[in-house]
Amino acid sequence: MAEILPRTIFLERQRSDTWWIEPVLVLLGLGAFIVYATWAAFQGDHYYTVSYLSPFYSPLIYVKSGVAGSAPLWHSLLGEWPSWWPSYLPASPAFLILMFPGLFRFTCYYYRGAYYKAFAATPPGCAVGAVPQKNYKGETFLLIFQNLHRYALYVAIIYLFILTADAVASFIYEGTLGFGVGTLVLLLNPVFLGLYTLGCHSLRHLVGGRKDCFSCAGSGPINGVYRKVSWMNRHHKLFAWVSLIWVGLSDAYVRLVSMGIITDWNTWGI
């Protein structure tokens, strides 16, 4: 069959509809997030204000004291910024931690499909000619590492606990219980991230999808958990985008309040 059919030309299509809108939106959306997150990670400042810690900088492993908008030293897991850190790299706590959630999204089944279309044009749209490749390998060769998505998931679940702890900590400013707009921002962040992370295809497999028989002895309550994860999985694309946008907005909010560009409405009167 393959021998007698003509090869497809890149972007060859008969479609007259607006098939290109979705890949263009993905390109712009993911592109904008990558540019902003990289810029924010390079700054190394204005990531902490009131009692709010930017999710791009959490968990704080080291803190460089004296930097504008940096967290107090007690907030860091290992104390003051290390002297061994290469001088050609900015002293930004985000560098130490941002790669892990980044890896979770990079290997996510939804994002893979989306960026293969938007960034690699394999294919750019359904029934639209893909970039010609001499020997297309799919995810069997260079992209074989995508199979380890579940390990990125394990780390992402740890981050959920950390970001939830940050949200809880944001209710307390200098020993006083209260709340502000920033508290709400940081509280919604792990909620959206949770809906996204717990709807992961790999998690769905691990909590029950791998079993052929839910009712068999030893399977216990897996069907109930599997169904809940499956519900979130059905909306994985939606939660992927909502959580991505919200985590970016959370950093932007903390940054703008810390820089004094906007004021945080809160019960502490600061």
Add this chain to the structure above:
Amino acid sequence: MAKLRNFKIWRGDSDSGDLVNYQTEIDEGMVVLDAIHRIQVESAQDMAVRWNCKAGKCGSCSIEINGVPKLACMTRMNDYGEEETISCRPMKSFPVLKDLVTDVSWNYRQNQRIEPFKPRPREQDGNHRMMQEDVDRVQEFRKCIECYLCQNTCHVLRDHQKNDEFVGPRFMIRLASLEMHPLDTADRIPKIREEYGSGMCNITKCCTVVCPEHIEITDNGIIPLKERVVDRYYDPILWLKRKLFGKKDQSK
């Protein structure tokens, strides 16, 4: 009131062909297949189009309408603008026999390659028993009408022509329906990776988009199979577990 509409229908055979202009009147409620039949009667009696049930259940009338793979019998004319010309082409991924009819026999050969259902022994009373909750998943896959729109749209077959390395989405969900079946005992995971090509799919979900039965081919069929392949071949912890405890199949 009937309206005159413009059509471009691909006419030809495996050697050559081109789009031919037609006009016909469209009544309220007509689908594209109705229009093709009316054109057949009025001006192209020798035009070939495969069809059968006209109810979206036989999977015969798969063509590309304005470049989008669809069932002609389930595509309503009022989905398109009144001035819009409707183009009808045969499925691109399969050799043309005549006009809108393609040779889809490659798919039948893929089906034959798949190890069939191999149930566990019957219970003492001679029956097989399984719970509804255990077959919910595989029942979704049984809705497939074998229209092959997913096979036609899959870029691995359509653009890269990797027919020797990937069986395509339709047969990935057939494999999923067998692998996830609570009574089945066969182990197809090695072949799913090595012969049927689960790694060739890059989950761009075009198969799911065009499925007229709305089967979640990628999320419920292909990705779960990919994860089972990961269990067997890529997960280092499970590899160690197998070495220590010897259990091969995680699904039982």
